[in-house]
Amino acid sequence: MAELTKGEIKRNALVKATIELVNNSGFHAAPMSKIAKMANVSPATIYLYFENKQDLVNQVYIEVKAAFTEYAFESFDPKMEVEEGFEIIWKRIADFKLKECEEAMFLAQCDNTPMIDEPSRQQGIKHLQPLLDLWERGKNEGKIKPLSDYILYAYAINPLSFLMIAQKRGGFQLNEDHLEEAYQSAWSSIKK
Amino acid sequence: MAELTKGEIKRNALVKATIELVNNSGFHAAPMSKIAKMANVSPATIYLYFENKQDLVNQVYIEVKAAFTEYAFESFDPKMEVEEGFEIIWKRIADFKLKECEEAMFLAQCDNTPMIDEPSRQQGIKHLQPLLDLWERGKNEGKIKPLSDYILYAYAINPLSFLMIAQKRGGFQLNEDHLEEAYQSAWSSIKK
DNA sequence: TAAAAAAGAATGAACGTTCATTTTTGTTGT
DNA sequence: ACAACAAAAATGAACGTTCATTCTTTTTTA
Structure with a gap:
């Protein structure tokens, strides 16, 4: 160990x-x-x-974001077909948001507030590059709609954050069926 | 006046x-x-x-949420066809997020943090009922996928929050074309 | 036994909130 | 129309508390 x-x-x-x-x-x-x-x-x-409280939060953010993306891309290989690659990444992200709920909640909160300073935020974004590269290739191969990365992310990935928070807050339980439905929604909103 | x-x-x-x-x-x-x-x-x-700081923030949240939903449903009529109703509501929401950017940012921050207490959060959700009713009807008429309201919201509405924040933070500019693309993504992820 | 790590108590600044007054408003009698 | 005045609104200063951070001492490590 x-x-x-x-x-x-x-x-x-x-x-x-x-x-x-x-x-x-x-x-x-x-x-x-x-x-x-x-x-x-x-x-x-x-x-x-840690230098001070701000530094503490910044560092936690960067580390959790790194853990998140490492998890997301673990079984992904850039040589995969676009469809397969996306499905694998999407499902790993979903997995992370459900299993590592605390970490994911923390990221969601940081991403929607001025809690984190700008350099740390930039740092956090960098690790997403493999996904953006995959989308770029998907667009070139005519498999993915030629949309801005922001829009692709908004419709394919970000909804998972909303669902995770809804689940955490109560009532709604995200089961296997829901997850498959969500994946289909995600894919159908970005596939050409 | x-x-x-x-x-x-x-x-x-x-x-x-x-x-x-x-x-x-x-x-x-x-x-x-x-x-x-x-x-x-x-x-x-x-x-x-206001009673105290918490009360101040709670009240602001409730009022802004009310303003948001009033704006969203202004030109909507429950007697409309499902498709038309959804398009009208969606575009009003998009409008609000772009034009009343400050208010929308505030809501996004409240919705993703423990800043607001639970009763006020519940209060804020109530005003969304017309949209949920529309979806219910859409499902009954076989026009909308029979998905949980949470999933419908996650894919049809919530992505706008992500795009608004991305726009506010820099780089990315959300223009008319983007908006139309986003609307198509939204509709195609919930329509049957 | 020296250096590094950790601790608890201490510090000054900043916070939310309240208090004692002052200012503004609206009403009354003339 | 206006002076007198009570009630309401608003204020700036002050309060006690809590916070982030530092200082001095103790404990642990090598």
Whole structure:
């Protein structure tokens, strides 16, 4: 297994506590003292690993985003056919949003607020490149509508965030059938 | 024209300032003192109109949501054909998100964070009923896929929020062509 | 046993909220 | 029409609290 130093363990606990507190209370009600307590650490210790609160949140965002995209592209190979590649990526993303619900919620919140500073946001976007490349190829091969990447993302990927939040908030339960329906909606809104 | 009392004017200024500050800095960096200053009002005056900061944000949310849905359904008539009704509502919503960008951004932020308390959130959802009714009818008439309202919303309406935020953040410009493409994507993902 | 990591207590700033006054408004009697 | 005045609205300063961050000391590591 991964050899984690004591420092890495503490840092991970801080990251996890930050995600949990920000998810459940929002940035404004996630004070450093609570984050420290939840991570079983002194407030002062946070400053051994992070410059300040903004830096903490930025770093958590970048790391979670990286974990998200790594998960998304894990079984994807750029040599795949466009249809297969998209399906695999889409389903991995759906998987992530359902299984790693806390992380996904955190990303959704960051992506819709001024919580994260601009450089970190840019940094987070970079990892999506393989998907954009796949779409580019799909457009060239006449398999995907020649739409802006923003529109493709809005209709093919982003709806999953909405569904995840709806699920988390109550009532609605996202089951296997729903997921297949959602995938069909996603694909049919971008396929040529 | 509307006869506004001095109090209503002040209250409106407070609402506007809240939206602007929360949009640009987030709840955590929108202190009452700044909201007051931006509304040209003393901090103490806020408490003549709102119980406390949470109440202020809740009320602003409910009011903006009400304005949003009123705008969305303005030219809609429940007796319309399903296709026409949906197109009209969709385009009004798109209009709102582009023209009343500040209000729409505020709603998007509220809908993706724990900023608003649960009762106010529920209150905000109620106004969407005409759209859900239209979908219900569309399903009965075999014109709309028999999907959960959540999924329909996720694919037909919510993508507009993503596009609006992308536009606001930079680079991407949402023009007439984009809008028509987006509408086609929206309709094709829910039509039977 | 020296250096690094961690802790808890301390600090000053900033926050939400309230308080004691002042200003504005609207009503009354003349 | 207006002076007198009570009620309402609005204010700036002040309050107690909480926050992010730092300082000093203790504990752990190597």
